[in-house]
Amino acid sequence: MNIWDQTHECMSRDELEQLQLERLQATINRVHKNVTHYRKKFAQPGIIPEDIRSLSDLTKLPFTTKEDLRINYPYGMFAVPLREVVRIHSSSGTTSKPIVVGYTKNDLRIWSNLVARFMTAAGVTSDDLVQIAFSYGLFTGAFGIHYGAEVIGASVIPMGTGNTEKQIMIMQDYKTTVLVSTPSYALELAGRISQAGIDPQTLSLRFGLFGGEPWSEKMRREIESRLHLSATDNYGLSEVIGPGIAGECQCKNGMHVYEDSFIPEIINPQTGEVLPAGAEGELVLTTLTKEAFPMIRYRTGDITSLDYSPCACGRTQVRMQRIVRRSDDMLIIRGINVYPSQIEEAIVSVAQGEAPYQIVVERKGAMDSLEIIIEVTSKIFSLELQKQRSFLEELKKRIGSVTGIGVSVKLVEANSLPKTENKTSRVVDKRQI
Amino acid sequence: MLKIKNINTYYGQVYALKNVSLHLKEGEIVTLIGANGAGKTTLLNSLSCIVPVQSGEILFAGESISNLAPSQIVRLGISQVPEGRQVFKPLSVEDNLELGAYQHYSSRAGRAEAKNTASMIYDLFPILHKRRKQLAGTLSGGEQQMLSIGRALMAKPKLLLLDEPSMGLAPMIVQEIFRVIENLSQEKQTTVLLVEQNARAALKMAHRGYVLETGKMILEGTAAELLQNKDVQRAYLGRDKKEIWER
Numbered sequence: 013m014n015i016w017d018q019t020h021e022c023m024s025r026d027e028l029e030q031l032q033l034e035r036l037q038a039t040i041n042r043v044h045k046n047v048t049h050y051r052k053k054f055a056q057p058g059i060i061p062e063d064i065r066s067l068s069d070l071t072k073l074p075f076t077t078k079e080d081l082r083i084n085y086p087y088g089m090f091a092v093p094l095r096e097v098v099r100i101h102s103s104s105g106t107t108s109k110p111i112v113v114g115y116t117k118n119d120l121r122i123w124s125n126l127v128a129r130f131m132t133a134a135g136v137t138s139d140d141l142v143q144i145a146f147s148y149g150l151f152t153g154a155f156g157i158h159y160g161a162e163v164i165g166a167s168v169i170p171m172g173t174g175n176t177e178k179q180i181m182i183m184q185d186y187k188t189t190v191l192v193s194t195p196s197y198a199l200e201l202a203g204r205i206s207q208a209g210i211d212p213q214t215l216s217l218r219f220g221l222f223g224g225e226p227w228s229e230k231m232r233r234e235i236e237s238r239l240h241l242s243a244t245d246n247y248g249l250s251e252v253i254g255p256g257i258a259g260e261c262q263c264k265n266g267m268h269v270y271e272d273s274f275i276p277e278i279i280n281p282q283t284g285e286v287l288p289a290g291a292e293g294e295l296v297l298t299t300l301t302k303e304a305f306p307m308i309r310y311r312t313g314d315i316t317s318l319d320y321s322p323c324a325c326g327r328t329q330v331r332m333q334r335i336v337r338r339s340d341d342m343l344i345i346r347g348i349n350v351y352p353s354q355i356e357e358a359i360v361s362v363a364q365g366e367a368p369y370q371i372v373v374e375r376k377g378a379m380d381s382l383e384i385i386i387e388v389t390s391k392i393f394s395l396e397l398q399k400q401r402s403f404l405e406e407l408k409k410r411i412g413s414v415t416g417i418g419v420s421v422k423l424v425e426a427n428s429l430p431k432t433e434n435k436t437s438r439v440v441d442k443r444q445i
Numbered sequence: 446m447l448k449i450k451n452i453n454t455y456y457g458q459v460y461a462l463k464n465v466s467l468h469l470k471e472g473e474i475v476t477l478i479g480a481n482g483a484g485k486t487t488l489l490n491s492l493s494c495i496v497p498v499q500s501g502e503i504l505f506a507g508e509s510i511s512n513l514a515p516s517q518i519v520r521l522g523i524s525q526v527p528e529g530r531q532v533f534k535p536l537s538v539e540d541n542l543e544l545g546a547y548q549h550y551s552s553r554a555g556r557a558e559a560k561n562t563a564s565m566i567y568d569l570f571p572i573l574h575k576r577r578k579q580l581a582g583t584l585s586g587g588e589q590q591m592l593s594i595g596r597a598l599m600a601k602p603k604l605l606l607l608d609e610p611s612m613g614l615a616p617m618i619v620q621e622i623f624r625v626i627e628n629l630s631q632e633k634q635t636t637v638l639l640v641e642q643n644a645r646a647a648l649k650m651a652h653r654g655y656v657l658e659t660g661k662m663i664l665e666g667t668a669a670e671l672l673q674n675k676d677v678q679r680a681y682l683g684r685d686k687k688e689i690w691e692r
Contacts, residue, residue, distance in 0.1 A: 027468075030448055034466045034655075034665045041661045061661065062464045065451045096675040118666075118673045301666070303674065 013262060013325055016132035016164075017125065020272040021327045028328070031272055033067055035300035040064050040073075043306050046091040049084050050308060070275065070298060071286050076310045078106055081251065086112040092304050102150045103250035104342075104349040108357055108414045110150070113250055114304040120159065122301050123256055126270055127160025130259020133268070133325070134244040135219045136190055138165030143183060145193035145201075146224065146347070147173045152254025153224055153347070157192050160256065166190070173197075176204050187216040194347035195227035195235060195243075199378035202238035217241040223248065223255060224347030226335050228445050232264075245334055249314075252297050252307055258332055263324050266331030273301045276332065277309070278318055281339035292317040294339045295332065313340045341439060343373060345380045350415045352439050355384060358410040362403065365391045368436055370429050375443040382419045384411070387426050446471045446636055447492075447604060452501030452511075454484075454491045461487040463660040465501075469604070474630050474637040476647040476668070478681050479657035485640040486528055488657070489606045492638075493525045494518050505604070520548055524602035528609045528640075530593040534582030538573055541581050541592055542566060545599030559599065566595040569625055587618035594625070604636045605629065611643045619643065623650055644681035648672050656681075 015021050023031070040061045043050040053074050054060070063072060080089070082105055087094060097114035105111045115123065136142065142161040146154035148170060161168045169186060171179060179201060182188065191198060198220055205212055220235060220243040227245070235243045247267050248255035257274055258267035269276045274297050278287045281294040295312045299305075315338065319331045343350045352371055359369055368387040373380060384407075386392075392403060404421050411419050429436045447469040454462040462484045469475050479485050490496045492503065494515050503511040505521060513521075524545075533541050542563050549555030567574035570591040576584060581592055590610055597605060607626065611619040627650055629635040641647035648654055648668040656664040656677060664671065671677050 030450070030466070030468045031665075033450065034468065034662065037464060037466055038656075038662045038665050041658075041663045045663070062453075065464060092675065116675065118670050121673070122670070 014132050016129040039306050043091055073309055076308055081111045085109050090114055091306050097304050101152045106351045106353045116303045119303050124159035124163040126256030127156050128163045130246045131160050133261040134221050140166040140189045142166050142190040143169040143171050143188040145171050152250040156254040189216050189218045191220045194224045195222040195231050196378050198235045212240050225344040261325040266319050266333055268327050268329045269332050271329045289320050313338050315339055345382050345417050348417050354414050362407045363392055371439045373441045384421045386423055388423055448504040450502040453499045454487055455499055461660055465662055469636050472634045474651045476639045476651040476654045478644040483657040484660045489608050519600050522603035524597035524600045525606040526593050526597045530589045532581040532589050532592050537578055539577045541596055542599050545596035562599050587614050607639045
């Protein structure tokens with residue numbers, strides 16, 4: 013079994029903690045000096061960088077939330093001048109404004125090597141052909157994996173999303189050995205492959221690296237048997253770096269968190285109290301090596317637990333379990349993060365006022381679909397005929413441009429949405445993963 | 446082999462080192478870069494116990510060494526090459542070297558060993574052998590620096606602390622001295638902590654580095670990462686002027 017970065021991935025706890033402390037202190041010193049937001053935030057409980065004397069002192073620092081990122085839109089959280097940033101990505105915010113993240117040259121190099129760690133752990137070598145079916149563009153997923161694969165020396169096929177027929181053709185003809193996609197898209201591909209009458213055994217696939225959305229052991233077994241590959245999970249989020257925070261090894265028993273670059277904590281999402289090892293709670297991450305966009309105690313909103321017991325693969329770094337659920341109302345649709353508040357904002361602005369609505373998420377076949385049901389309000393009813401007609405189109409377009417996904421919108425009679433205790437539940441998630 | 450956690454050092458009222466943590470692995474060359482007054486020399490002096498450490502932990506091979514006597518530090522295997530060489534000018538080169546091993550002079554075996562060590566140092570710096578009878582004060586700057594390093598090596602250190610070995614020397618000599626330091630690390634597995642103004646040269650040779658700014662550590666990374674870092678380029682490699690992006 014190959015290990016990309018033996019020195020760091022197999023460090024003793026003692027060495028690791030020394031390195032973490034040094035890097036944490038350096039990061040705190042830098043953000044305190046360069047980022048106004050952190051300086052102000054630290055000043056509230058009256059903390060100066062010198063108060064951080066051990067890793068456990070990290071708990072003295074305030075959390076960073078999506079709200080903080082929203083307030084500091086676009087560049088307020090950057091710790092280096094913009095001219096040193098060589099790449100900008102973004103991710104979903106809770107409003108129509110996204111979250112902007114930046115990378116320096118060093119950040120890109122460090123990122124590539126972190127991704128190379130879990131790709132190597134999954135089995136990818138320089139002999140592989142990696143077909144990346146993630147969306148290129150502002151999202152971090154495709155680029156992160158792309159760089160990781162290049163650093164390993166594998167051949168990259170930067171396919172992008174969609175166009176399933178072409179994906180399958182390339183997979184057959186180019187002899188793709190590694191598939192990178194969301195787990196649900198892998199199942200969609202499997203379905204289309206069997207529909208087309210292709211025997212998956214004739215494909216060259218060896219490994220599948222899946223991420224971007226929650227999945228289950230059941231899905232893993234299904235993907236593995238239908239596509240004849242070994243499927244591993246990996247974890248990342250754009251606010252922190254993108255993919256490359258954690259990834260499974262071939263033991264497939266939790267994702268190793270790259271602790272020399274990120275300090276993970278598990279907290280109670282209600283009280284913010286740090287929970288002991290093994291407990292389930294919200295994952296909080298602090299970056300240790302990022303230059304342009306350091307994050308101190310970022311609340312990921314993902315619910316998981318950490319397992320410090322040794323792993324058979326020889327890596328010493330802690331393993332996090334697959335994401336169980338979210339601590340907030342964020343939805344993940346086909347690998348894209350969507351906040352109901354983004355949709356509500358769009359509805360309010362198009363309907364020119366509040367309108368009762370319900371977001372229904374379903375999994376049809378392998379793929380997710382999102383439907384928005386809106387009750388007709390007097391405002392909508394009284395719109396000019398012309399406008400009323402274009403209302404649905406307009407809303408679809410607006411939601412599509414804010415969230416980046418296609419949705420269907422349906423109008424229903426007033427008071428027809430099911431109510432419990434006089435309240436309409438805003439989100440109905442019917443998916444069974 | 447060396448682990449420092451949160452040391453704080455004061456010079457009178459001056460808070461010179463603020464919560465500094467650092468580690469060195471066996472055989473590593475680690476460089477400490479920073480502007481004048483950042484606290485680089487203070488850090489070396491704190492390690493050698495020349496200045497007392499207010500708080501924090503210094504572990505050498507697992508044992509705490511904070512606030513021992515400097516002589517004990519040398520006995521444990523840490524030698525410092527001080528800034529500005531500090532050779533004993535009225536003494537001969539030979540005598541200067543012997544003084545580096547004075548702790549071994551009480552025993553016959555120690556004296557014999559010191560002789561061997563001295564000849565090893567003459568191999569390292571042949572020019573010192575040529576000048577061994579000469580007074581140290583009559584040597585050139587580069588030769589004095591070699592002597593200073595040689596004197597530190599006489600104690601057969603496991604960890605060598607070097608304070609600005611390139612200061613005031615011609616580029617050719619600097620190259621020669623750096624080559625010797627690299628050899629020490631590769632062939633003798635001596636661990637080296639190098640403080641340098643000449644950040645570029647130091648980072649080229651080192652495995653890892655730390656950047657110290659007004660008593661605080663602000664960066665840790667591999668030498669390659671630090672060379673790429675814009676803060677380092679701007680402040681210590683003389684590239685790029687400071688210009689913070691304004692909102």
